Amino acid sequence: xxxxxxxxxxxxxxxxxxxxxxxxxxxxxxxxxxxxxxxxxxxxxxxxxxxxxxxxxxxxxxxxxxxxxxxxxxxxxxxxxxxxxxxxxxxxxxxxxxxxxxxxxxxxxxxxxxxxxxxxxxxxxxxxxxxxxxxxxxxxxxxxxxxxxxxxxxxxxxxxxxxxxxxxxxxxxxxxxxxxxxxxxxxxxxxxxxxxxxxxxxxxxxxxxxxxxxxxxxxxxxxxxxxxxxxxxxxxxxxxxxxxxxxxxxxxxxxxxxxxxxxxxxxxxxxxxxxxxxxxxxxxxxxxxxxxxxxxxxxxxxxxxxxxxxxxxxxxxxxxxxxxxxxxxxxxxxxxxxxxxxxxxxxxxxxxxxxxxxxxxxxxxxxxxxxxxxxxxxxxxxxxxxxxxxxxxxxxxxxxxxxxxxxxxxxxxxxxxxxxxxxxxxxxxxxxxxxxxxxxxxxxxxxxxxxxxxxxxxxxxxxxxxxxxxxxx
Amino acid sequence: xxxxxxxxxxxxxxxxxxxxxxxxxxxxxxxxxxxxxxxxxxxxxxxxxxxxxxxxxxxxxxxxxxxxxxxxxxxxxxxxxxxxxxxxxxxxxxxxxxxxxxxxxxxxxxxxxxxxxxxxxxxxxxxxxxxxxxxxxxxxxxxxxxxxxxxxxxxxxxxxxxxxxxxxxxxxxxxxxxxxxxxxxxxxxxxxxx
Ligand code: SF4
Numbered sequence: 001x002x003x004x005x006x007x008x009x010x011x012x013x014x015x016x017x018x019x020x021x022x023x024x025x026x027x028x029x030x031x032x033x034x035x036x037x038x039x040x041x042x043x044x045x046x047x048x049x050x051x052x053x054x055x056x057x058x059x060x061x062x063x064x065x066x067x068x069x070x071x072x073x074x075x076x077x078x079x080x081x082x083x084x085x086x087x088x089x090x091x092x093x094x095x096x097x098x099x100x101x102x103x104x105x106x107x108x109x110x111x112x113x114x115x116x117x118x119x120x121x122x123x124x125x126x127x128x129x130x131x132x133x134x135x136x137x138x139x140x141x142x143x144x145x146x147x148x149x150x151x152x153x154x155x156x157x158x159x160x161x162x163x164x165x166x167x168x169x170x171x172x173x174x175x176x177x178x179x180x181x182x183x184x185x186x187x188x189x190x191x192x193x194x195x196x197x198x199x200x201x202x203x204x205x206x207x208x209x210x211x212x213x214x215x216x217x218x219x220x221x222x223x224x225x226x227x228x229x230x231x232x233x234x235x236x237x238x239x240x241x242x243x244x245x246x247x248x249x250x251x252x253x254x255x256x257x258x259x260x261x262x263x264x265x266x267x268x269x270x271x272x273x274x275x276x277x278x279x280x281x282x283x284x285x286x287x288x289x290x291x292x293x294x295x296x297x298x299x300x301x302x303x304x305x306x307x308x309x310x311x312x313x314x315x316x317x318x319x320x321x322x323x324x325x326x327x328x329x330x331x332x333x334x335x336x337x338x339x340x341x342x343x344x345x346x347x348x349x350x351x352x353x354x355x356x357x358x359x360x361x362x363x364x365x366x367x368x369x370x371x372x373x374x375x376x377x378x379x380x381x382x383x384x385x386x387x388x389x390x391x392x393x394x395x396x397x398x399x400x401x402x403x404x405x406x407x408x409x410x411x412x413x414x415x416x417x418x419x420x421x422x423x424x425x426x427x428x429x430x431x432x433x434x435x436x437x438x439x440x441x442x443x444x445x446x447x448x449x450x451x452x453x454x455x456x457x458x459x460x461x462x463x464x465x466x467x468x469x470x471x472x473x
Numbered sequence: 474x475x476x477x478x479x480x481x482x483x484x485x486x487x488x489x490x491x492x493x494x495x496x497x498x499x500x501x502x503x504x505x506x507x508x509x510x511x512x513x514x515x516x517x518x519x520x521x522x523x524x525x526x527x528x529x530x531x532x533x534x535x536x537x538x539x540x541x542x543x544x545x546x547x548x549x550x551x552x553x554x555x556x557x558x559x560x561x562x563x564x565x566x567x568x569x570x571x572x573x574x575x576x577x578x579x580x581x582x583x584x585x586x587x588x589x590x591x592x593x594x595x596x597x598x599x600x601x602x603x604x605x606x607x608x609x610x611x612x613x614x615x616x617x618x619x620x621x622x623x624x625x626x627x628x629x630x631x632x633x634x635x636x637x638x639x640x641x642x643x644x645x646x647x648x649x650x651x652x653x654x655x656x657x658x659x660x661x662x663x664x665x666x667x
Contacts, residue, residue: 013664014657019639022657024664034558036507047655062505076505083507127557127581143559143585145649153654155661159637161580191492192551195579225554227580291492291554311602315491315549408501408556429496429555431519 002265003232004163004198007138011121013155020157026120028055028150029106030093032062032084033410034125038148039087049091051154056115057088057095060105062410065373065400068098077411091151102245104376104402107131107344111215112378114244118233118260123150128344128426130221133230134214135237136263138198140228161227162272164197165265168205170279175460177354178213179346179424179443181205182220183285183295185277191293195225197273200265205279206231211240212350219345220426223292232264284459287428287441288331289319294428298446298458302327322430323438324418332456334440335367336420339451340433341397341444342373343407343425349382351424351444355397356388358448358459364396365454371413372397373405397451409434422450476590476647481571482617484543487608488535493548494555495582499564501556512560513567540612544571547604547616551575552593553582562589572618574625576601587640588649594618594625600632620644 001009013022030038035057042049049055062077072078081098088095096102102109107128110116116132122139123129125147132139146156168181186193199221206214214231221229238257241247248256283297296302304327305316320327325334341347341355352374364370372392374380380402383389392399406413407425409432415421417436424447428439440456449459503515521536523529530537546565552575553561562585565573572592586593596604607614607628617626620641624631636644643649654661 013660016639019637022654022660024661033504037509037559040508041651045651050658050661080505080507125557125559127555141557141581143557143562143581143588145559145588145651146584149651149654152651153658153661154665155654157639157650157653191554192577192579195551195554195577225551225579291494293492312491312549314489318490408496410501410504427494427496427555429494431500432496435500435519435525 002163002269002271003136003200003230003263004138006263007119007121008160010119011138016157020159023121023156023158025123025150025154025156026054027110027115027122029110029122029124029129030055030057030147031106031124031126032059032080034144035087035147036080036083037144038125038151039091041148042151047152049093049151052092054154055093055151056110057084057093057097058103058106058109059084059097061404061408063098063403064411065403065405065413068401074411101377101381104378105344105347105404107219108348108375108379111135111211112244112376114241114247117241117256118237118263123156127222128219130226130228131215131219131344133218133221133228134211135241136230136233136260138228138230141222161198162196164194164199164226164273164275165271166199166201166275166277168201168203168277168279170205172205172279172282175284175445175463176282177443177445178209178216180282180285181279182217183287183292183441184282186220186224186293187285187295189224189275191223191291192225193293194221197226199226199229201229201231207234210350211236212348215348216345220292223426233260284443284446286331286422286446286456287439288323288325289316290322290428290430291319292426292428292441294319295441296331298332298456300331302329302331304328332458334420334456336422336440336450336455337368338415338419338421339368339370339447340373340406340421340423340425341447342371342375342405344375345426346424346444347373347375347379349379352379352383352388353386355444355448356391358445359395359397359452360391362395362452364451367454368451370397370451371400371406373400373413374402376402406433408432409437415439422447422456478571478590478592478620478644480617480619480621481544482615483545484613485545485547485574485608485616486535486541486543487605488546488548489605489609491549492551492554495553495558495561496555498553498561499558504558504560509563511567512564513569516564516568544569545574545616545618546570547574547601547608549575550577550598550601552578553586554579557581557585559585559589562586562591566591574601574604574616587644590644592618592620592644594634596625596632596634600630603627603630
């Protein structure tokens with residue numbers, strides 16, 4: 001059996017002949033944007049929330065990242081957040097809303113609170129729920145109708161997906177991080193390459209990653225179309241969870257730990273598809289187009305689309321036009337205007353530490369605006385406790401308050417039309433960061449390098465001038 | 474929202490683009506509503522209008538071409554990728570579409586569409602290309618979709634499409650998943666007790 005099979009089977013309430021399975025959901029996260037219509041659906045049917053203690057709420061998508069203590073200026077956002085507060089009170093759901101010390105991006109707070117645990121089924125009305133798979137859980141995004149189903153019954157109807165294994169072996173080069181691994185994979189198999197699959201990531205390169213780096217990888221599984229991604233739990237996982245606010249304790253911990261140790265794919269299990277990647281082949285990556293599959297090494301040239309089937313070339317051309325980039329030219333040296341370090345992909349404390357270690361003693365380029373948006377209140381507090389805020393300040397980087405921010409530009413944090421933004425988020429779709437905004441996805445380190453030089457830069461060339469700080473991180 | 478889908482025949486709107494993500498179908502800034510209605514007017518908002526201004530329709534975008542009308546949207550492969558926002562399905566349905574034809578749908582979008590009685594019809598690459606050109610060349614081309622027999626017919630050519638048997642029953646009868654889940658609440662409680 002695969003790891004996925006083991007968790008799936010444990011959660012089947014019943015199977016419909018020739019139909020989907022009724023899958024029991026252990027943990028349900030909700031936020032302000034995709035939940036209001038689910039609650040009004042319940043109300044219409046006169047239903048209670050079936051298991052309120054298994055749903056956890058936060059406000060993240062809409063919230064401002066400056067002056068969070070003040071009422072939200074934008075009316076519709078304010079109403080949506082107020083609606084969430086009201087719904088949570090009415091139905092008895094724990095809310096880590098604005099002002100709470102646990103507030104943050106939903107996929108950052110679940111893990112850091114120890115709510116996300118191995119072997120669970122986890123859903124949220126948000127496609128990047130795949131993040132939680134890093135703990136060896138089946139975690140996937142759902143639509144609002146499904147949010148309503150989980151609220152009402154703690155179950156979903158799901159067809160079993162196909163399974164893919166992506167094996168990454170070997171050692172990563174210096175300056176290459178988890179973000180580069182996943183951008184490399186997506187560039188290889190395309191933005192639709194894993195549609196219909198659940199992906200398990202294995203191999204020595206994956207094993208050697210921290211939990212936060214594993215989350216970065218699982219987070220972007222959805223960007224190649226996968227339903228979700230997961231990684232078998234190991235000592236790194238257990239070590240991370242231990243002592244977190246909602247982690248099991250005492251005898252309960254021992255019992256859970258014994259169960260978690262059984263969560264792995266049995267040797268010689270067949271997958272529907274397998275992919276092998278040599279970690280040494282991966283270079284710092286960046287995207288040049290309008291879907292996450294349009295990525296190249298920072299040192300590479302922008303392709304001309306001839307590698308695609310003929311009927312897809314027009315869309316490819318349209319993407320380059322939107323981006324204002326030329327096929328056949330280097331992406332390195334491309335002038336940029338903004339750097340956004342944030343999102344559920346790369347706004348955890350390790351990301352901030354890595355950026356701070358790199359920019360210590362440096363300053364941003366005068367033509368670039370840099371926003372650092374921590375993934376949660378806890379990340380923010382930790383960054384300040386470690387003095388990272390001072391490092392950012394003297395580098396000219398602005399440290400803001402937690403939320404999704406410019407990842408999707410639902411609050412005021414938008415990139416103006418035509419401007420280039422190197423972003424550590426996960427989507428470079430047209431208009432994602434603001435109408436007409438041009439997004440280049442990259443790792444925190446590559447983003448930090450661009451912030452300093454003002455152009456797309458191969459971070460590896462800058463290491464010679466890096467101080468001790470990086471070595472330690 | 475009209476529930477139940479049977480057979481229908483209609484003209485179609487050809488959207489010749491691959492990887493149409495849900496951020497294009499409905500941009501994030503329109504997700505602030507707390508009801509399900511009214512998203513149709515913002516469907517493909519930034520492809521439809523210059524500077525987001527309703528007074529400035531972009532010429533050349535297919536929804537702005539009066540020649541193309543109908544209840545079916547024909548689109549390139551990997552339709553509905555990206556964000557899980559169900560608002561995308563609501564916007565398409567609210568605008569007046571009952572089906573989307575593509576060679577490939579993103580998973581979450583497909584579920585969302587089915588939950589809203591918007592039929593995702595997945596056809597072969599070849600059939601999609603033929604359909605796309607037939608509609609582009611002659612906007613009066615009819616697309617006939619027969620859910621019961623799972624066939625789609627365009628300009629005399631037919632193809633079978635797949636749909637989960639359970640889902641098909643739901644669509645034909647106007648049931649949704651929640652009706653079913655509520656009916657087995659006792660099983661769920663039993664499962665919880667282990
Ligand atoms: S940070 Fe971006 S991708 Fe993550 S949950 Fe928020 S909007 Fe979605």
